[in-house]
Amino acid sequence: MQLEEAKALRESWGDKPCNHPSFADEYMFGSKTGDFVCEQCGQTFTKREKDKLGQATNPKLDQFLQQKDLIKERLDTLFRRKDQLAAVAQSKSGNPVLLLEALLKDQEQLILRAEELLWAMDQK
Ligand SMILES: [Zn+2]
Numbered sequence: 053m054q055l056e057e058a059k060a061l062r063e064s065w066g067d068k069p070c071n072h073p074s075f076a077d078e079y080m081f082g083s084k085t086g087d088f089v090c091e092q093c094g095q096t097f098t099k100r101e102k103d104k105l106g107q108a109t110n111p112k113l114d115q116f117l118q119q120k121d122l123i124k125e126r127l128d129t130l131f132r133r134k135d136q137l138a139a140v141a142q143s144k145s146g147n148p149v150l151l152l153e154a155l156l157k158d159q160e161q162l163i164l165r166a167e168e169l170l171w172a173m174d175q176k
Pocket residue numbers: 070071072073090091092093094095
């Protein structure tokens with residue numbers, strides 16, 4: 053988008069709030085300036101600002117990524133416990149029942165997390 057177009061867009065958009073839904077490359081005298089223009093309100097952003105906005109305006113994605121991390125952590129714990137349990141079961145010392153209970157609890161949490169994630173993804 054040319055600087056002039058962006059300026060015209062800014063003037064016609066006025067002071068209304070804008071959620072900056074999409075961006076175009078900003079052009080000056082036919083070449084890219086490296087900045088970006090909101091295609092709705094004409095405001096100019098640096099690439100950094102634009103990327104930051106993209107993250108902030110996508111809370112759903114943040115939520116998914118957070119859930120994904122939680123599930124990954126839980127899976128790691130699950131695998132660790134499984135190894136511990138296997139070791140205890142082989143050595144016949146320690147308490148495999150306790151470990152098995154912990155393992156089941158972790159598994160339960162993992163399933164809950166996965167269900168939450170699936171539920172959240174259905175709500176878009
Ligand atoms: Zn905008």
